Amino acid sequence: MALLSVKDISVTIGKLNLLDGVAFDIGAGEILGLVGESGSGKSLTAMCVMGLLPRIGGRITEGSIIFDGREMIGLPEVELRHLRGKRIALISQNPMTSLDPIIRIGAQIDQVSTLHLGLSAEAAKARSLDLIAQLRIPEPEAIHGAYPHQLSGGMKQRIVIAMALAADPDLIVADEPTTALDVTIQAQIIQIMVELVRDRGLALMLITHDMGVVAQACDRVVVLYAGRVAETNTVEAIFAEPHHPYTRELIRCIPRLGQAPGSLKGIPGAVPSVVDYPAGCRFNSRCGAAEDLCRNTVPALERKTSGLAACHFSEV
Amino acid sequence: MISFFIKRLLLLIPVFLAVSMVIFMIVHLVPGDPIDNLVQINSTPEQKAALAAKYGLDKPLYQQYAIWLGKALSGDLGDAIILRRPVVDLIALNLPHSLALGALALAFSTVVGIGAGALAAIYKDSLIDRTTMTLILLGSTVPGFWLGLLLIMLFAVQLGWFPVSGARSWDALVLPVLTVGLGGVALVARVTRVAMMETARKDFVMMLHAKGVPPWQIELRHVLRHALLPVVTILSLRIGWILGGAVTVEFVFARPGLGSLLITSLNQRDYPVVQGSLLMLAIAVMLGTLLGDVVQAAMDPRVRERIK
16 A cells, blocks of 8 residues: 555645646655656645645645545644654755754754654754764764854755654655755765665655656656646656656756757746646647647546556557 | 954944044034023123133033043043032932833833734734734834823822832832833834744744644744844844933933933033933943844854854
8 A cells, every 4th residue: 555645636725726636656665756847736746745735825625645544634733743744754945944043953853853752852862963974974963063054055955854864754755855956966965865765665755857866766756747747657667658748858858968069958838827727738838749639628647558647649 | 252242342432432422512512501500690701711611611622522531431420510419429329210110111021022922923813913913003102101191090090009100119110110111012022023924934934844843832942033133133222212211201200310310401401411321321222232232142143153
């Protein structure tokens, strides 16, 4: 049975329908990549899984989220709080703003294990020091007593990862964990994170817009486009045989060594705005093969040779 | 931290010199001659000149300033012209009353203001928030002297709980402290509320929720702590104001104090007393700012970093 099962959730904020029937599973110990351009609903999905949607004024109108056999939607805030940090942890997008600037680094990591594991102050500190060392940060003791502004962005993101691991969760939601960092350390951070997650057998929902990161780190991929799932498959299969034209475009956009200068092109057009999603398949405005059927009828997410895709014309 | 303190203290020296110069000059720019208040009608110009010479008022201004500053620094603020006593004695007589009123009023506005502001922010848009903010709006628009009169009517005249005026016993302090303090409550509560609501929108607060930290802990240990930084600034600016600006309240309650001393001597053109009390107030303002800086540095590691 899946550890987390997101079943056809639709989300609104105000009058905007931002997610439309998004569905996917994450098995225990599995690393799932959630890809898509900005505005496709990746971060919103993360908020749903964390049970934090009401904090940004959103509402799940349909569907269900089952975590470890329990329905999360409608769970009282107190019980959600015992899941958050303890069983489902978040690694946020921007490490620069994710730590409380006037509280020592150590205290912010200790907080998680004292809160959820009931550790004493000394035990929590020992645990935090161990975690800091596992994230390959030199001089854990000094870092434990430092303030966030004394650390670089990469260091801060490692601290946020340590915070996420502090209460031994079952699932980690990483929302574009390297977007705010220098390119030179992005790969390093992903590598450390994936290593620690694999070592512990944790499940990871890795949100990214970088297919390169997906290829490097994930077991399975969910491709989101404009609030709907376009395609989902294992990493090997999706790179070998993408069924959805959007997935093909995403893969085409990965820069390769030895590529002729000027030959790297983006996907033409942009993700349509939520206020004027086209009827039918939402990708039809950017799809080279779109026909009348695509402009009128919403394609269902169907089983293909392997995986699922929502395209009328993908070869079965 | 200690080097920061010393650095800030040294920085106050030029400020002190500039302020003392302004204080010295202002009095000389005000029309009116204290000698006129001293001599009898029909005195001869010679008698006037003799008096002016006695008090050094015939010397050029810069000399008068140098003499005054030199003596002030050695603790001699001269003798009052009208009251005929050393200015230092007059200040020593009045300052304790101002300090007691100011310190208690400041403590009252800090505790009640932060409490009210935090409640309003935590229960944002609820009945608690609206009630608090309405009371606070009322409190900040009612002038101190009128509020003082209302409090006297209710608590002193009708209920007879506290004395109407004077400073003879501790309970005579209650109504003046309330009067001065309530204005501060309004200010502190508004700053606390806005600062807390602003902090609540920051990413790290969302992260705290994601860590499963209970909401009351987030509000008190994290959000309120951030909100106190601007509150400290406001309070430190208010120290000088409370010491000298409570003058109307001092008049309403017929209390001695630095403010009343200043206004009385200003009316009588008693230069040395005016200068002396203004100087004391200026020092209070400077020490208030210094205190605010030190507290802020103690609370915020980023401020400490900037100092180095």
